[in-house]
Amino acid sequence: MIRVRPATLADAPAIARVQVATWRHTYAGMVPQDYLDRMREEVNTAAWERGIVAASRAVVVAERTAEVIGFASGGVPARDPATGAGAELDAIYVAPSLQRQGAGRLLAAAVAGHALARGAASMVVWVLAGNRVGRSFYEGLGARLLPGSGREIDFGWGSPVDEVAYLWTDLPRVALTRRSPAPS
Ligand code: ACO
Numbered sequence: 001m002i003r004v005r006p007a008t009l010a011d012a013p014a015i016a017r018v019q020v021a022t023w024r025h026t027y028a029g030m031v032p033q034d035y036l037d038r039m040r041e042e043v044n045t046a047a048w049e050r051g052i053v054a055a056s057r058a059v060v061v062a063e064r065t066a067e068v069i070g071f072a073s074g075g076v077p078a079r080d081p082a083t084g085a086g087a088e089l090d091a092i093y094v095a096p097s098l099q100r101q102g103a104g105r106l107l108a109a110a111v112a113g114h115a116l117a118r119g120a121a122s123m124v125v126w127v128l129a130g131n132r133v134g135r136s137f138y139e140g141l142g143a144r145l146l147p148g149s150g151r152e153i154d155f156g157w158g159s160p161v162d163e164v165a166y167l168w169t170d171l172p173r174v175a176l177t178r179r180s181p182a183p184s
Pocket of ligand 1: 022026089090091092093094095098099100101102103104105106125126127128131133134136137138139140141
């Protein structure tokens, strides 16, 4: 069974492990390989420790049999006010071998619940334009492509990338989402 809970400081190394592995798996061919090769779990662990301590955004983990298999972060406000969204899903990653088992849905629901509790009515997420899995996931959860949101952005990865934004306008529906029960 997959359980989602708020991250603690002790989760930072596991979050970083999932992040580095999932980035390398997902973004090969989309993000410069040199940047992916240079990612280091220790560096990401330190960044997550700072984020969890700061508590300015929600950080949640999905675990199965006490092992962290995914994480998400986000909250209020949206980082780019131009989207008009009240909240933003900043990041969501599930270990490659454990995807499509409902963890992502539960993680998105937890961040949406956090945003709702802080008064947001809508939530935006930015995704690499070429990330078909991520885009299908957001579409599957009811987000709509934000018209005109396509942008080229330089994150300092070695070359700029193209992103698009998706918007949820029915946050209660996302927050209350649960994986369909397995057929008996
Ligand atoms: N193809 C089509 N639809 C999909 C796919 C896919 N590969 N994966 C998920 N979906 C849709 C489906 O509608 C699915 O429902 P269903 O299984 O009942 O049909 C629904 O999304 C929920 O799927 P989950 O099993 O909950 O999703 P998962 O646990 O795999 O997590 C996630 C989704 C986080 C996108 C995961 O696949 C992942 O980590 N991908 C690689 C990293 C990534 O792209 N992260 C997002 C980057 S953008 C950002 O972080 C802001």
